[in-house]
Amino acid sequence: MMDLFSNLALGFGVALTPINLGLCLIGALVGTLVGVLPGIGTIATVAMLLPITFGLPPVGALIMLAGIYYGAQYGGSTTSILVNIPGEATSVVTTLDGFQMAKQGRAGPALAIAAIGSFFAGCVATVLIAVLGAPLTKLALAFGPAEYFSLMVLGLIFAVVLAKGSVLKAIAMIVLGLLLSMVGSDIETGASRMAFNIPELADGLGFATVAMGVFGFAEIIRNLDAGAEMDRDLVQQKITGLMPTKKDLIDSAPAILRGTILGSILGILPGGGAVIASFAAYTFEKKIARDPSRFGRGAIEGVAAPESANNAAAQTSFIPLLTLGIPPNAVMALMVGAMTIHGIVPGPQVMQNQPELVWGMIASMWIGNLMLLVINLPLVGIWVRLLRVPYRLMFPAIVVFCAIGIYSINNAPVDVVLAGAFGLLGYWLIKHEFEPAPLLLGMVLGPLMEENLRRALLISRGDATVFLTRPLSAYLLQIAIFLLVIAILPNVRRRRDEVFVESES
Amino acid sequence: MSDVPSHRPDHSIFPKWVRGPQDFVGGLALMAIAAFALWASSDLQGMHGFSFGAGTAPRIFAVLLLVLGAAITATGILTDGPAHATYAWRGPLFVSLAILAFAASIRPLGLVVAAFSSFMIAALGTPETRWKETIVVGICLTAGCSLLFPYALGLPLQLLPSFLTP
Numbered sequence: 175m176m177d178l179f180s181n182l183a184l185g186f187g188v189a190l191t192p193i194n195l196g197l198c199l200i201g202a203l204v205g206t207l208v209g210v211l212p213g214i215g216t217i218a219t220v221a222m223l224l225p226i227t228f229g230l231p232p233v234g235a236l237i238m239l240a241g242i243y244y245g246a247q248y249g250g251s252t253t254s255i256l257v258n259i260p261g262e263a264t265s266v267v268t269t270l271d272g273f274q275m276a277k278q279g280r281a282g283p284a285l286a287i288a289a290i291g292s293f294f295a296g297c298v299a300t301v302l303i304a305v306l307g308a309p310l311t312k313l314a315l316a317f318g319p320a321e322y323f324s325l326m327v328l329g330l331i332f333a334v335v336l337a338k339g340s341v342l343k344a345i346a347m348i349v350l351g352l353l354l355s356m357v358g359s360d361i362e363t364g365a366s367r368m369a370f371n372i373p374e375l376a377d378g379l380g381f382a383t384v385a386m387g388v389f390g391f392a393e394i395i396r397n398l399d400a401g402a403e404m405d406r407d408l409v410q411q412k413i414t415g416l417m418p419t420k421k422d423l424i425d426s427a428p429a430i431l432r433g434t435i436l437g438s439i440l441g442i443l444p445g446g447g448a449v450i451a452s453f454a455a456y457t458f459e460k461k462i463a464r465d466p467s468r469f470g471r472g473a474i475e476g477v478a479a480p481e482s483a484n485n486a487a488a489q490t491s492f493i494p495l496l497t498l499g500i501p502p503n504a505v506m507a508l509m510v511g512a513m514t515i516h517g518i519v520p521g522p523q524v525m526q527n528q529p530e531l532v533w534g535m536i537a538s539m540w541i542g543n544l545m546l547l548v549i550n551l552p553l554v555g556i557w558v559r560l561l562r563v564p565y566r567l568m569f570p571a572i573v574v575f576c577a578i579g580i581y582s583i584n585n586a587p588v589d590v591v592l593a594g595a596f597g598l599l600g601y602w603l604i605k606h607e608f609e610p611a612p613l614l615l616g617m618v619l620g621p622l623m624e625e626n627l628r629r630a631l632l633i634s635r636g637d638a639t640v641f642l643t644r645p646l647s648a649y650l651l652q653i654a655i656f657l658l659v660i661a662i663l664p665n666v667r668r669r670r671d672e673v674f675v676e677s678e679s
Numbered sequence: 680m681s682d683v684p685s686h687r688p689d690h691s692i693f694p695k696w697v698r699g700p701q702d703f704v705g706g707l708a709l710m711a712i713a714a715f716a717l718w719a720s721s722d723l724q725g726m727h728g729f730s731f732g733a734g735t736a737p738r739i740f741a742v743l744l745l746v747l748g749a750a751i752t753a754t755g756i757l758t759d760g761p762a763h764a765t766y767a768w769r770g771p772l773f774v775s776l777a778i779l780a781f782a783a784s785i786r787p788l789g790l791v792v793a794a795f796s797s798f799m800i801a802a803l804g805t806p807e808t809r810w811k812e813t814i815v816v817g818i819c820l821t822a823g824c825s826l827l828f829p830y831a832l833g834l835p836l837q838l839l840p841s842f843l844t845p
Contacts, residue, residue, distance in 0.1 A: 226832050342754065343702075346709055346747040349740055353716055356737040360723075365733035368719040391774060398770030398804050566808055567816050570801035573774060574794050577781040578824060582834045587782040594778035601771060605764035606705035624736040632730050 182304055185533030189541055194237055194534065197230065199549075201238035202542045205245020206550060210253050210261045210557045214572055216246045217614075218390035220508045221382045222579035224515070232516035233531050237538040239512055240492070243505050244296065244539065247448060247485045248546045251288040252557050255477065256281055259561070264448040264484040267456040271469060271476030283418035284477050285554060287426050289547055290418075291482035295434040296543030299489035302438055303496070303536050307525060310497035314522035317498075319629035320640050324650035326623050329500055331654040332443050333612050335661040336450050344612050347603075351616025352623065354379055361625060374588040381511050383580055383589050384617060385504065387596025388603070388610040390576045394569050395601045418474075426478035429459055433479035437486030442493050443502065448484040455483035489539055495520055496532050500619070504611050507618035692763075699760020706752030713745035770804045777801035789839045790828065795821040 188194060208219040220239055227235035250262030255272035268288065275284040317325070334344040357368045358378025369375040418426075436458060437451040459479040460469045469476050492509075494502045499521030501507040513520050518528065525532050580593045600610055634640035642648045693700045716737060723734025754760070781797040798817040802808045829836045 225834065229833050340702075340751075340754075342747065342750055343705070346744065346751060349744045349747055350709065350712065353713070353737065353740040353744055356716075356720075356740060360733035362731075363724070363733045365723060367723055367733055367737055368716065370719070391778070395770045395774050395804075398774070399767045566802070566805050567813065569804070570777070570798045570813075570817070571820050573777050573801040574781070574798050574820065574824065577778055577785075577797060578790070578794065578828060578836070581781070581785055582828070582836065585835065587785055590778060590782040590785075594775050594782075597778070598771060598775060601766075602708075605766065606701055606708075607761070608705060620740075624731075627736070628731045636730075 177308065178304055181308075181529065181533050182537060184530060185304075185535075185537030186541075188233060188530050188534030189237065189537040193231075194234055194538060195541070197234045197238040198241050198538045198542045199545055201241020202245040202248075202546050203549070204238075205242035205247075206249035206252075206546065206553075206557065207560070208242070208261070209246035209249020209251075209265075210560060211568070212253065212259050212261050214568075215389055215393060216243055216262065217385055217504050217508065218393065218572075218576065219246070220505055220512075221386045221390065222576055224382050224508065224512055225579055225582040227512055228515065232513070232518060233534045235512055235516060236509065236531065236535050237542075239509060240535055240539060241542045244485060244488045244542060245546060247481075247488050248289065248292055248550055249557065250484075251292070251477075251481050252285065252550070252554060253561060255284045255288065256554070256558055257561060264452050264488075265481075267452050267480045268477055270456070271471070271473050274470065274472035275474065275477065278472050280472065283422050283474070285551060286418050287422060287430075287474055287478050288481040289550055291426065291430040291433065291478045292485040293543050293547045294430055295437060295482040295486035296489060296546075297540060298434050299438055299441070299486045300536060300540040300543070302490055303493055303539075304533075306442075306493055307497055307532070307536070310493065311522045311525045314498045317646070318644070319626040319633065320644050320647045321650065323623060323626040323630055324641055324647040324654070325498065326500060326619050326626070328650045328654040328657075329494075329502065330612075330616065330619065331657050333503075333615050335657050336440075336443070339607055339609060341658075341661050343608050347608050347610070347612040348616035351613040351618075352620040354384065354613075355617045355620025356624070361621065362628065372588070374584075374586055374592075378621075379592065379617075380580075380583060380589060381507065381614075381618060382583055383593045384596050385508060385614055386576050386580055387593040388600035388614065389504070390572070391594060391597025392600025392604060392610070394572060395597060396604050397565065397569065422474050426474045429475035429478040430482045432458065433482030434486045436479075437483030438490045440483070441487030441490030441502075448487040448491070451483040451487035452480035455479040485543075492535075492539075496525065496535075497522060499524075500622070501615070504614040504618075507614060510618060697756060699755040699758055700763035701755070701761045702751050702758075703755030703760075704763060706748045706750070706755055709748030709751065710745055711748075713741045713748055716741040716744070769806070773804035774801055777804075786837075787841055789837045789841070791821055791825055791838055792840060794824045 189198065204219065208214050208216060220242055223239065223242065227238065246262050247264055250260060250265030251268050251272065253259050253261040254265040254268040255276050258269050258273040260266040260269050272284050275281065330348050334341055334348065357375055359365070359376060360367055366376060433455040436455045440451040440454060441448070456476060456479060459475045460466050463469065463475065491502050491506055494500050495506045495509060501510050510520050518524060518531070577590050580589050581587065583589060603610055630640055631638065641651060693703070697703045720734045720737040720741065723737065724732035725734050726732055777797040777800040780800050781793050784793040784796060795817055798820055799813070802813045825838055828834045829838060
């Protein structure tokens with residue numbers, strides 16, 4: 175316990191330096207901005223800002239990128255409530271009740287509850303990371319290559335189970351990602367694999383390049399499909415009475431608590447993250463409500479629960495990254511990229527060798543959440559005005575920003591062309607209902623999986639049963655198989671689809 | 680997948696036995712990618728003894744993808760699924776052209792030309808573009824980028840065409 179306090183003290187010492195406070199603020203503001211603007215997601219933003227973090231110290235870079243991620247969860251709720259446009263996928267369910275509340279003239283309380291819920295969830299998640307960090311790190315040190323491999327298999331299976339749509343297609347996307355990650359030099363022999371003597375491919379496909387293509391460009395092209403003029407039916411009336419009533423607070427308190435717990439759990443699980451968390455929290459609230467028919471007509475729990483859940487999940491998803499070195503979702507995968515740029519290999523050794531980095535980031539999350547709570551509510555007016563910028567002007571600007579971002583990672587024009595190609599691939603994938611997120615996860619985990627698979631087999635002298643004879647590894651694989659079977663079982667599938675179908679519009 | 684159209688358009692280019700064209704085409708494309716990867720990694724060393732060669736893992740994943748692609752194709756044949764998607768041409772074409780223009784011009788012509796030209800080309804991606812405002816916004820954006828990236832963020836980007844700089 176004393177450890178915890180001294181660690182947190184160390185963290186706050188790092189996070190409270192002026193430069194880190196400033197970076198935290200910038201991250202939180204940029205996050206809110208992209209959260210507010212539909213048509214540009216967190217993944218594309220983080221990918222876009224990766225090159226900017228080159229010049230920063232590693233702690234500052236990670237603090238800023240983390241701020242973007244949880245800031246976006248705050249920002250997404252604002253537009254969901256005020257204009258019925260979810261700025262982020264994580265806030266889609268918030269539109270259901272949030273916008274109804276706004277129509278009833280209760281936009282103020284809805285925004286306030288979303289912010290308070292997010293802040294509470296953020297605090298809990300921060301403590302959770304701090305508490306779970308050290309023991310999980312110890313556990314991770316006991317992991318051999320076989321265990322690591324099995325853990326990653328489990329992680330990928332989780333991603334499949336939690337992805338929406340066909341299980342088969344999600345697995346195919348993961349394998350495609352694994353295959354793409356093989357491009358470039360082989361780690362052990364140095365042989366050039368599938369690079370076709372293109373020098374830019376010798377190092378492998380850049381993760382940021384693929385992410386930007388599949389999430390940034392593909393998203394833009396898809397949006398253009400629908401016609402750039404999105405329906406922006408702004409709530410015209412003034413937002414009055416920001417403070418929720420006592421009844422609002424009493425109604426939403428348990429929902430916030432449940433959302434936080436659910437979100438924290440789903441955030442830690444690989445493949446899940448904030449999107450799943452908000453959907454699950456909303457469905458759960460509706461299930462246990464005494465009067466489910468209130469939902470969709472402005473029930474404050476319908477705002478409180480998902481908004482708490484997505485924020486909690488956004489933050490707890492740092493746990494597997496910081497302790498095991500395994501990114502549980504695409505944004506965390508980009509964080510790996512940011513760490514690698516600074517020469518940090520994510521994993522248990524980071525916590526031991528560079529405690530100021532990990533704890534500084536954890537402390538900054540709490541500070542960032544506090545900043546968001548304080549700055550966001552007064553700024554609501556500005557964010558809403560931003561929404562009046564028409565998409566026909568926004569999307570060319572996003573294209574240019576993305577292009578500059580990718581180019582400046584390596585100063586390589588070929589990277590920009592590759593991102594464009596992956597943009598078209600991403601558009602094709604969307605058209606065929608393939609989820610791009612598992613692809614990205616597979617691409618990140620690919621090299622790690624190959625390395626651990628190789629090592630495990632080398633240690634066991636080619637005996638593939640090593641994954642089943644080592645107890646921890648066997649447990650992990652059993653859970654993975656169990657999950658996969660559950661996901662394929664018909665009635666669970668139906669229920670899983672319902673969760674998504676219910677609120678997807 | 681609930682809204683399976685009961686009356687599929689008669690002019691579908693797919694034979695009758697393809698009941699889910701979307702999955703059918705998707706699976707075939709994945710199989711093609713897998714086959715390509717198998718071919719591309721065929722020159723790499725395989726297993727030697729019990730240690731992996733450079734080509735082992737790529738081939739494992741490629742074979743897996745081949746199998747999964749086949750399974751998805753089979754799904755497209757055996758079960759009813761959504762019709763094949765229609766693609767728009769305008770958005771993809773001009774966004775791609777904008778990206779290519781940026782990649783081609785950033786080195787020789789510098790950031791100012793690259794950013795402005797790719798902004799204008801991308802704007803062609805939608806028929807709703809109004810040219811006056813687009814040009815104004817494009818100029819502002821270019822100016823902003825020229826200040827933000829090289830100066831505020833210190834990225835080594837060249838601003839002007841190389842033949843203009845001493």
